[in-house]
Amino acid sequence: MSYRVTMTRATASARPPGRPRSGVNAVVFAATLSAVHELGYARATVDRIAAAAGVAKTTIYRRWPSKGELVVDCLLDAFGPVPLEGAGRAELMSSAVRWIAAKISEPGVGDAFAGVFSDAVSDPALRKVLSARLQEPYRVALREALGEPDGRVLFFIDVVVGTLLHRMGMTGEPMVEADVAELVEMVVPHFGGDAGTAEGVSRGSR
Amino acid sequence: MSYRVTMTRATASARPPGRPRSGVNAVVFAATLSAVHELGYARATVDRIAAAAGVAKTTIYRRWPSKGELVVDCLLDAFGPVPLEGAGRAELMSSAVRWIAAKISEPGVGDAFAGVFSDAVSDPALRKVLSARLQEPYRVALREALGEPDGRVLFFIDVVVGTLLHRMGMTGEPMVEADVAELVEMVVPHFGGDAGTAEGVSRGSR
DNA sequence: CGGTTTCGCTACCTCAAGTATCGATACCAA
């Protein structure tokens, strides 16, 4: 639940007593994505990840309460903040879609995402973590950038992420550029990408 | 791989020697969906399913090689053929979307789908089964009904199923009617639901 | 140097998928 933040030595204010944590979070993240990319989510065991990172398994469990939360943190690190750029509304939305698609296409990220998502299906606690730590920041950012109500933004996220993950899960490969383009062509007009001219297809329907 | 078909006594031609299988497939399917609905995919163990169906676990493993394939068969049984009805193109497509959404909303079906889909992420063999036994029939039916190329039909399926499953996976609840309606409003125009008038948004882009 | 915390290590627990085996049972054919 409450992750103790690992800070760099210099910026730590009022350092707690005891031996400080070694700065291997980034190494563990890299090992996680690499293992998931090569072996798939289920076979990327914590033992393997620990070994690949040159770290004891117990060290990983000291920092993350479960494999699922490790992967969530890992994805959070891999995604970073949404670059909400673009002149008009349409550009902003299409760039967001393309950015999500690109991130999911990075080696290991899509598999990790789909894998942790699978775990969440039968684990309400992990579902909460996934929703609060991964989905919410992007939901808030998109809501403010687009000026859409929460429900619509959530629908937008479901469509984009769901489609990309389903494709990845069924084929094992990320979505090709042409299909990403079609996704943009489908989503943007529906969400009123025409920047003030047509005002979208079904604005205010919720 | 090759499931021995369980037939009713009367229609069996050239019955193989030995004790015939008891006709409990339907009971096992019901127990599977019920267990998955109540406990989630991971906690719906084969032991529990067997107990709920009043059947020995070994009997289940005699008929299905893995939990995943049991669930795939279960889903196949739950879905049945697509009812491709509707006068025009738009009606046909929207009814297909609504039908998929309704099926996924049935208790246990969505959870089972999401669960087996998760397993498939790190199990290429199961992915193949899922794709060949669940996706292909609907892909073929939709392709012939809509007259769209394979790539476009696959994209359609990815959007509809992916969106519905992602919503279910994140919230634990099936998508509400209003959102299903929005899904229809987004998908149908994009795929040329205007039945000959506008010919869709991006036909022939692939 | 003493206090505190993390480190790696080893051993362990739990749970679930899947396998092996065995006597009993249900069907068919001779």
Place this chain on the structure above:
DNA sequence: TTGGTATCGATACTTGAGGTAGCGAAACCG
């Protein structure tokens, strides 16, 4: 009725992975 064959339920087992417990050693502070 009897033998052949394949499934049945029951029990016990193997394997693998998530996660925990407890140890002495090491790193940092005052």
